Amino acid sequence: xxxxxxxxxxxxxxxxxxxxxxxxxxxxxxxxxxxxxxxxxxxxxxxxxxxxxxxxxxxxxxxxxxxxxxxxxxxxxxxxxxxxxxxxxxxxxxxxxxxxxxxxxxxxxxxxxxxxxxxxxxxxxxxxxxxxxxxxxxxxxxxxxxxxxxxxxxxxxxxxxxxxxxxxxxxxxxxxxxxxxxxxxxxxxxxxxx
Amino acid sequence: xxxxxxxxxxxxxxxxxxxxxxxxxxxxxxxxxxxxxxxxxxxxxxxxxxxxxxxxxxxxxxxxxxxxxxxxxxxxxxxxxxxxxxxxxxxxxxxxxxxxxxxxxxxxxxxxxxxxxxxxxxxxxxxxxxxxxxxxxxxxxxxxxxxxxxxxxxxxxxxxxxxxxxxx
Numbered sequence: 394x395x396x397x398x399x400x401x402x403x404x405x406x407x408x409x410x411x412x413x414x415x416x417x418x419x420x421x422x423x424x425x426x427x428x429x430x431x432x433x434x435x436x437x438x439x440x441x442x443x444x445x446x447x448x449x450x451x452x453x454x455x456x457x458x459x460x461x462x463x464x465x466x467x468x469x470x471x472x473x474x475x476x477x478x479x480x481x482x483x484x485x486x487x488x489x490x491x492x493x494x495x496x497x498x499x500x501x502x503x504x505x506x507x508x509x510x511x512x513x514x515x516x517x518x519x520x521x522x523x524x525x526x527x528x529x530x531x532x533x534x535x536x537x538x539x540x541x542x543x544x545x546x547x548x549x550x551x552x553x554x555x556x557x558x559x560x561x562x563x564x565x566x567x568x569x570x571x572x573x574x575x576x577x578x579x580x581x582x583x584x585x586x587x
Numbered sequence: 588x589x590x591x592x593x594x595x596x597x598x599x600x601x602x603x604x605x606x607x608x609x610x611x612x613x614x615x616x617x618x619x620x621x622x623x624x625x626x627x628x629x630x631x632x633x634x635x636x637x638x639x640x641x642x643x644x645x646x647x648x649x650x651x652x653x654x655x656x657x658x659x660x661x662x663x664x665x666x667x668x669x670x671x672x673x674x675x676x677x678x679x680x681x682x683x684x685x686x687x688x689x690x691x692x693x694x695x696x697x698x699x700x701x702x703x704x705x706x707x708x709x710x711x712x713x714x715x716x717x718x719x720x721x722x723x724x725x726x727x728x729x730x731x732x733x734x735x736x737x738x739x740x741x742x743x744x745x746x747x748x749x750x751x752x753x754x755x
Contacts, residue, residue, distance in 0.1 A: 405718040493663035499731035501663040577670040585709035
């Protein structure tokens with residue numbers, strides 16, 4: 394490190410005073426921490442509530458449904474519901490593990506990239522692992538069509554397909570965003586070790 | 588202070604955090620100024636860095652120096668934060684969102700900032716650590732790049748930062 398560094402360092406060090414006083418800055422960081430933790434708690438809570446409230450009812454319906462078709466439909470919905478909650482928990486856990494920490498930059502970028510890959514896999518397969526729920530509802534529509542009304546079956550069927558397509562489209566968007574982020578991390582990693 | 592009385596933090600943890608923030612606020616603001624042009628983004632990145640510090644602090648046992656530990660977190664956060672951004676806004680960072688360079692040194696500093704912001708991420712990380720006064724060994728500790736490689740790369744980068752390139 395040559396002596397000509399020091400004018401540059403002096404220039405560099407001359408800048409960037411913060412607008413906030415220390416207390417405000419600390420409180421803003423802690424507020425952000427609280428907000429993020431509370432959001433994560435809410436998401437986990439919603440998953441747990443679905444597991445506790447919905448799955449037992451679906452299992453009961455799968456055991457005592459009015460016909461084999463209905464029983465299969467509810468069984469599929471129970472499986473899909475569990476898969477959805479597990480996927481959400483995995484996604485949250487991997488997001489947390491991808492957060493930057495005190496590792497050296499190379500290890501950190503590699504770990505974050507690995508976690509992003511896992512998340513990409515999860516979002517890319519979202520339409521697949523959520524399919525039991527939708528297939529289950531569509532089977533209920535078939536039963537409705539046979540035993541009750543065509544209009545009811547069509548309405549519920551259309552809404553179900555729309556929701557399925559919506560989930561697929563959302564997953565495609567999220568996958569694209571995660572892939573873009575992964576690519577930029579790769580670029581940074583490659584450049585860091587060029 | 589109310590944040591010192593939160594249930595989940597022990598008092599020492601909170602005090603250490605406030606200390607670190609007081610000590611490293613300015614270096615972190617300088618880092619944020621390179622990664623983000625808009626004041627809002629700079630604040631966001633600054634908060635993200637100290638949020639990561641806050642969360643990592645309970646596991647910090649002092650094996651590394653607090654300075655290299657904090658710079659590791661800061662650069663990791665900055666690089667991942669930038670990967671999340673849709674715009675590559677540091678490529679052509681305007682000088683105009685500052686109050687206005689009033690002295691010669693302000694102009695030099697803003698030009699230096701802009702030159703660094705245009706660098707690829709690896710060079711940017713190295714030069715920022717070097718400008719903050721870290722040795723090659725400390726930079727190795729932060730980045731995982733071997734000290735001799737750091738020295739060679741910094742020598743090349745310094746040429747790009749010669750005064751004739753920095754002066755407007």
